[in-house]
Every structure is written in C-alpha cells, then in structure tokens.
Amino acid sequence: MxxxxxxxxxxxxxxxxxxxxxxxxxxxxxxxxxxxxxxxxxxxxxxxxxxxxxxxxxxxxxxxxxxxxxxxxxxxxxxxxxxxxxxxxxHPGPDALVHAQDKVVMRERLSALGVPCPVFAVVADHDELIAFGDRMGWPVIAKTSRGGYDGKGVWKLHGPEQSAEPFADLKPGVRILAEEFIDFTRELSVLVARRPSGEERVYPVTETVQTDGICTHTFTPAPDLSATQADEIERLALRIAAELDVTGILAVELMQRADGTVVVNELAMRPHNTGHWSIDGAHTSQFENHLRAVADLPLGPTDARQPRAAMVNVLGGARDDLLAASAEVLAAEPRARVQLYGKSVVPGRKVGHVTVVGDDAADVRARAQAAADHLMGRDDSEGQ
Incomplete structure (x- = not known):
C-alpha cells in the first residue's frame, strides 16, 4: 500500500x-x-x-x-x-509501544531477554520499598510505571524516611518500580530506525547530559567511546528493536559505569530529544527515517555528515522574544542551526534547540553553548 x-x-x-x-x-x-x-x-x-x-x-x-x-x-x-x-x-504497534508506556513491562521483558538492566522490584507500599532499599543498599531509585518524563515521576531516595514520597497521589493503575542506584559516569543514547520489513539502521552513539532530569546537551559521537564499545551498544539497540518488533525510531537510553559497561535505563518509540542533532548532523534525520519507516519506505543512511555534532536544548529563560534573539544568534554564530518550537517561554520549558557540527569537538560545543545561552538570556559564565 x-x-x-x-x-x-x-x-x-x-x-x-x-x-x-x-x-x-x-x-x-x-x-x-x-x-x-x-x-x-x-x-x-x-x-x-x-x-x-x-x-x-x-x-x-x-x-x-x-x-x-x-x-x-x-x-x-x-x-x-x-x-x-x-x-x-x-506504528509502532501496541505490542511494541507498551514497553515504552510501562516501565515495569519494559524491565521485565528486557531482563527476560538478557539485556543488562538495573536490579529492580515492583513494590506495593513503602514497607516493600524500605525492604528493597535495605537489601540493595541506599540510595535507591523509585519510578512510576507510567506517565513520567523529564525527571517527573522519578525519585532518588537516600533512606527509609523518604520511602512514602513515591506513593503520594499515586494514580490508579500506576505501580512503583524500585531500582538499584547505578553509580554511572555518564549517560548514552542510541537510536535505531526500523521498517515493518525488518530493514534497520542505527545512528552513532550519543553522549547525553541531564540537568535536573531534563536532557540539556548531546555530543555525537560519544567522546572517548572505543569502536568496540560503540559496536556493542549499537548491536544491543538493534537487538532490542528486533525483539520488540518496533516500527519507526527506537531510542535506547543507557547508563555507563566507570568500567565501560552499560545498563539500559529507558526506551522511547518515537523521535527523541537525543537524536535532534541528526537534523543537521546526519545524512538522514531521525524524523525523516521515522516517517520512512512508518510509510514502509527504504530507510536513509544514518552516518554523520561531520566528525562532531553538539546539540544544546534551549530552555525557557530570561528572554521572551526568541525570534529577535534568534536573529542575533544567526548573525553572531552563523554555523549554529537554531530550531524554535513555537512555544511560549516558561522557565525550564524546552522551547528550542541549537546544533553545531564540525571537525573540532571543543569548538562545536562552545559555539552551540554560546548560541543557546544567548537565546536563554544567559551570559557565558552562567551557561557553562
């Protein structure tokens, strides 16, 4: 069709x-x-x-x-x-999408597949959460099974005295997932595009920076990641996409320990913030490949156009007139690619992003940060 x-x-x-x-x-x-x-x-x-x-x-x-x-x-x-x-x-179908809708379903399925995940348990009340924390050692992470995003519905609990917090105002049908705290050194993300026919493409592994639970920066390819590590992570994401029968974009978010090993943190089955760099930095953006996959069209190449790409999210800040600020950025940083979302400016709200690509990692980071800082009304020292 x-x-x-x-x-x-x-x-x-x-x-x-x-x-x-x-x-x-x-x-x-x-x-x-x-x-x-x-x-x-x-x-x-x-x-x-x-x-x-x-x-x-x-x-x-x-x-x-x-x-x-x-x-x-x-x-x-x-x-x-x-x-x-x-x-x-x-696309993606309900049998696949449920793994992005419900963290408990996701954890149980990935663990059954042998995918590295944090140790977890579904806890019915704060007593069971305390028992989990005492068994695993504090701190622990608690998450709502459904509905959380951008840090909402996630708690880092340092001891039993905080164990009641996740159960306050819990909605019907939502469970609490307790997880071991992973002492990670950084967070990574990898995107897969997959058609109903099974054709698949994988994007380079990205390093992501989270601030107060919100993705604020991405650097692609992830610096200081060996070719072997990158290949293992890409193959893991491709396997998950195939096992869950995903159509479209699958984003696999991971936590990397100091020894280089990774565990899967979250899944998303749609274009994802950590892939925004691909609009200007890849031969085919995540958005185009998502639509190609949904329409069952041949997928486009996912390799990078330039050696380095830095993306910085623009969060609502001191400047309300983003169009005027964007004009200033385009004059001052002509290599910066600005995407505005047409949203009213609310403090902390994602209202756009900036991407810079090039040969030098430090240079693209600095240019992207300077452009985003200007859009947010920050000076250079505040944006670092």
Whole structure:
C-alpha cells in the first residue's frame, strides 16, 4: 500500500519536526492535537483538536489517515488495539509501544531477554520499598510505571524516611518500580530506525547530559567511546528493536559505569530529544527515517555528515522574544542551526534547540553553548 497520509497523535515539537521532514517525502501529515495553538498545530494544515484518550475521537481522526504514529507514548492500549481491529496501521504497534508506556513491562521483558538492566522490584507500599532499599543498599531509585518524563515521576531516595514520597497521589493503575542506584559516569543514547520489513539502521552513539532530569546537551559521537564499545551498544539497540518488533525510531537510553559497561535505563518509540542533532548532523534525520519507516519506505543512511555534532536544548529563560534573539544568534554564530518550537517561554520549558557540527569537538560545543545561552538570556559564565 502506498502511504499518502500519516496521522500523528500529539501536537508537540516532535510532530512539528516530523511535519518538516514530511515535505520532501511528499506525504501528507494529519494531526490530532491537544489544542489549536500547540507547537505542531501552528505549521500543519490538517489539524483536528481533540482528546487522544477518547476512543471515538481517535477513530474518527484515523479514518482519513493511511497509518498512525505518535508524538508521545500516552495513547491508551485499548484505543490502539481498536485501531488495529478497524484495519488501521499503527506504528509502532501496541505490542511494541507498551514497553515504552510501562516501565515495569519494559524491565521485565528486557531482563527476560538478557539485556543488562538495573536490579529492580515492583513494590506495593513503602514497607516493600524500605525492604528493597535495605537489601540493595541506599540510595535507591523509585519510578512510576507510567506517565513520567523529564525527571517527573522519578525519585532518588537516600533512606527509609523518604520511602512514602513515591506513593503520594499515586494514580490508579500506576505501580512503583524500585531500582538499584547505578553509580554511572555518564549517560548514552542510541537510536535505531526500523521498517515493518525488518530493514534497520542505527545512528552513532550519543553522549547525553541531564540537568535536573531534563536532557540539556548531546555530543555525537560519544567522546572517548572505543569502536568496540560503540559496536556493542549499537548491536544491543538493534537487538532490542528486533525483539520488540518496533516500527519507526527506537531510542535506547543507557547508563555507563566507570568500567565501560552499560545498563539500559529507558526506551522511547518515537523521535527523541537525543537524536535532534541528526537534523543537521546526519545524512538522514531521525524524523525523516521515522516517517520512512512508518510509510514502509527504504530507510536513509544514518552516518554523520561531520566528525562532531553538539546539540544544546534551549530552555525557557530570561528572554521572551526568541525570534529577535534568534536573529542575533544567526548573525553572531552563523554555523549554529537554531530550531524554535513555537512555544511560549516558561522557565525550564524546552522551547528550542541549537546544533553545531564540525571537525573540532571543543569548538562545536562552545559555539552551540554560546548560541543557546544567548537565546536563554544567559551570559557565558552562567551557561557553562
């Protein structure tokens, strides 16, 4: 089947950048958005405003789409399965997507596959959490099984006195996952693009920097990673994508210990913040390859255009007029590629990103940081 219209559920910046990638492919984007002025709704012509948790709203939207994909992982499983029952293509499908929706399901499946993960347990109350912490040693990590992002729904607990925190205001159907604390030296990410036919491509391994639970920087390829380590991580991500039968982009986030070994931290089945560098730094961006995979088109090459790429997220700061700030950045740092998301400026909110590519790692880092600092209204010393 020739896919002519791809429906995207969710109107955030990922859908916005997918729309940009759809233009040269010649496919039409239809959007189910949370509101009329969210990020992607500002640029997509075909917009339905509605609730993605309402089955009839989603089914009516899907009628004019050849296939459905996502800006986020939050569409309920019964609705996803209802789309399949109606003969609609859904990529990634519900059997794959559940591993990105529910951290307990993800941990259990990956552990069964022999994928390195933190030691974990599902805990029903704070007494079981205390028992886990006493057994593993404090601190421990507690996570909600569903709904957490950008540091929300995650707690680092230093002792039994904090054990009640994760259970406060716990929503029905959400469980608490307790994990050993991994004393990692850095975090890494690797993206895989995969078609329904099984064709797959892997992007270079990226080092990511998290600040208060939010990804703020990525450096690609990950510095000081041996060819052997990179190959092992890429093969691990490809194996996970195949075992879970993912269609589209799979992001595998990892923690690396001092001895070089890694454990899987999170999975995402959509374009991902850690792959934004690929818009300007790879031969085919993650957004284009996601759409190619969803439409079952041949995938594009994922190798880097330049030896180094640095991406810095622009978080809401002291400057409200990002367009004016962007003009200043483009004049001062002509090599910087600025992506603005069309969002109002709220402190700490992701409102854009900056990418710089080149030969010298220190140079691209410094240029990307300087550009992002200017957009956020910081001076150089505050941005380091």
């Amino acid at each position: 020739t896919v002519r219209t791809i429906g995207i559920i969710g109107g955030g910046q990922l859908a916005r950048m997918m729309h940009a990638a759809s233009i040269p492919l010649g496919v039409r984007i239809a959007l189910l958005a949370e509101g009329p002025d969210v990020s992607a709704a500002q640029v997509v012509a075909d917009v339905t405003v509605g609730d993605y948790t309402d089955a009839e709203t989603v089914y009516a939207f899907a009628e004019r789409c050849d296939v459905i994909t996502f800006d986020h992982e939050h569409v309920p499983q019964p609705i996803l399965r209802g789309l399949l029952e109606r003969g609609k293509g859904v």
